[in-house]
Amino acid sequence: MAGKLKYGLIGCGGCGENKHLASYKKYSDEIELAAVFDADISKAKAVAERNKVPKVCKSYAELLADSSIDIVSVVTPNVLHAPITIAALKAGKHVHVEKPISMNAREAQDIVNAKNRSGKKVMVALNNRFTESSQFAKRYVDEGHLGEIYHARCGWRRRKGYNMYGTWFADKKMSGGGPLIDLGVHFFDLTLYLMGFPAPAAVSASCYDKIANPPKAGRKSDSVMLGRNVAKGKYDVEDIAVGFAKLETGASVAFEFSWASHIEKETTYLELLGTRGGFSMHDGVIRMFSETAGDLVDIVPQTKNTSGWGDNETRHFIDCIKNNRNPLSPPEDAVKMMQIIDAIYSSSKSGREVVIKKNKTSK
Ligand SMILES: NC(=O)c1ccc[n+]([C@@H]2O[C@H](COP(=O)([O-])OP(=O)(O)OC[C@H]3O[C@@H](n4cnc5c(N)ncnc54)[C@H](O)[C@@H]3O)[C@@H](O)[C@H]2O)c1
Numbered sequence: 001m002a003g004k005l006k007y008g009l010i011g012c013g014g015c016g017e018n019k020h021l022a023s024y025k026k027y028s029d030e031i032e033l034a035a036v037f038d039a040d041i042s043k044a045k046a047v048a049e050r051n052k053v054p055k056v057c058k059s060y061a062e063l064l065a066d067s068s069i070d071i072v073s074v075v076t077p078n079v080l081h082a083p084i085t086i087a088a089l090k091a092g093k094h095v096h097v098e099k100p101i102s103m104n105a106r107e108a109q110d111i112v113n114a115k116n117r118s119g120k121k122v123m124v125a126l127n128n129r130f131t132e133s134s135q136f137a138k139r140y141v142d143e144g145h146l147g148e149i150y151h152a153r154c155g156w157r158r159r160k161g162y163n164m165y166g167t168w169f170a171d172k173k174m175s176g177g178g179p180l181i182d183l184g185v186h187f188f189d190l191t192l193y194l195m196g197f198p199a200p201a202a203v204s205a206s207c208y209d210k211i212a213n214p215p216k217a218g219r220k221s222d223s224v225m226l227g228r229n230v231a232k233g234k235y236d237v238e239d240i241a242v243g244f245a246k247l248e249t250g251a252s253v254a255f256e257f258s259w260a261s262h263i264e265k266e267t268t269y270l271e272l273l274g275t276r277g278g279f280s281m282h283d284g285v286i287r288m289f290s291e292t293a294g295d296l297v298d299i300v301p302q303t304k305n306t307s308g309w310g311d312n313e314t315r316h317f318i319d320c321i322k323n324n325r326n327p328l329s330p331p332e333d334a335v336k337m338m339q340i341i342d343a344i345y346s347s348s349k350s351g352r353e354v355v356i357k358k359n360k361t362s363k
Contacts, residue, residue, distance in 0.1 A: 005031055007034055008066070011080075013075065016073065034053070034054065064088055073097075074096070078181065089115055089117075089120050092118065093120060098125045099125055099334075101331055101337075101338065102338060105338035108335040121320055121321060122330070123320065130329075132303050133304070137286065149274045154270045159264070161259035170236070172236045178238040195249075195251065199358060201245075203244070204352075204353040205241060238348075239261065243344055248358075269282045340356070
C-alpha cells in the first residue's frame with residue numbers, strides 16, 4: 001500500500017488524545033491525521049487544535065462518510081465500541097478499537113462477522129500484549145520452556161481506584177461492568193494470550209460492591225474518599241471480581257480484579273505454572289523458575305518494559321494494514337474473553353458455576 005494512510009479519531013477523552021492520537025502522530029511518515037469527533041464538540045475542537053488535526057466532525061457518521069479516511073480509532077465509553085466499530089467497518093475503515101471490545105460476547109461476535117464481511121482489519125487495543133516483557137514472555141512460552149501450562153493466576157488489584165467512581169466507568173449501562181471489564185480484560189487477556197488462547201469451558205466467580213455499597217449502611221459508603229466520588233454520579237458495578245475459570249484444554253486460571261479493596265497497595269500479577277517451569281510477572285518484573293543440574297533455578301531476564309503506551313501497538317497495526325498481516329490482538333480472541341466476562345457476571349449473580357458453550361463461529 002503506497003502513500004500515507006489517513007486517520008480519524010472517534011472519542012477525544014484521555015485515552016483518545018494521550019494514547020491513540022499521540023501514537024499515530026509519531027508515525028507521521030506513514031499517517032496523516034485527518035479528522036476527529038467527540039460527542040463533546042468543544043473537547044473535539046480543543047484536541048484538534050492541540051494536535052493540528054484539520055477537521056472536526058459533527059457526528060461519527062460524518063467522519064465515517066469521509067471516503068479518504070482509511071483507519072479509525074474507537075475510544076468512546078464501552079457501550080459505543082460495537083455500534084461504532086461495525087458502522088466503521090461498513091464504511092470501509094480499518095478499526096483500532098479500545099478494550100473491552102464490546103459490552104458482551106454477542107456484540108464481539110457481531111464485530112467479527114462485520115470484519116469478515118468487510119475484508120478490513122480490526123485490532124483490539126490491548127497494549128499489555130505489546131510490551132517488550134510480554135513479547136519476551138510469549139517467545140519464552142512458545143519455545144516450550146514451561147512445558148504444559150496447567151494453571152495460571154492473574155490480577156490487577158487497586159486499593160483505591162476511586163477516580164472511576166462517579167464517572168461513566170461506574171455506570172453499568174455505559175461500561176458493562178467495573179474493574180473486571182476495565183482492568184481484568186488486560187491481565188486476563190495477557191494470561192490467555194501467553195497460554196495460546198484456549199477456549200473457555202466454565203467459570204465460578206463472585207463480584208462484590210461492599211466498599212461502594214455496604215449493605216448495612218444503605219447506599220452510603222463507609223469510605224469517605226469513595227463516598228465523595230460516588231456522590232458525583234451513578235455507581236452500579238462491582239468493586240472487585242474474584243474467581244476461577246476452567247479452559248477447554250483442562251488448564252485453569254484464578255483471578256482477582258479490583259478498583260477498591262483494603263490491601264497494602266496497587267499491584268498487577270500474572271503467574272503461569274508449567275510442567276517444566278514457572279513464569280511470573282509481578283508489577284512488570286519478570287522471573288522464571290525451573291530446575292537445572294539437579295537444583296532449582298530462578299532466571300531474571302534483562303528485558304525491560306520500554307514500549308510506551310500504545311506506540312508498539314499502533315506501529316504494529318499500521319504494519320498490518322500496509323503489509324496485509326493479521327493483527328496480534330484479533331477480535332476473535334476478544335470474543336472468548338467476553339464469553340468469560342459474561343460468565344463471571346452470570347456466575348456471580350446465580351451463585352453457581354456457569355458452563356460456557358463452545359463458540360463455533362468466532363474462528
Ligand atoms: N488501553 C488502555 O490502557 C486504556 C486506558 C484508558 C481507557 N481505555 C479505554 O478507552 C475508552 C475511553 O476511555 P477514556 O479514559 O478516554 O474515557 P474518557 O471519559 O476520558 O473519554 C471518553 C470520551 O468519549 C466521548 N464520547 C461520549 N459519547 C460519545 C459518542 N457518542 N461519540 C463520540 N465520543 C463520545 C466523551 O465525550 C469523552 O470525551 C474506554 O473504552 C476505556 O476502556 C483504555
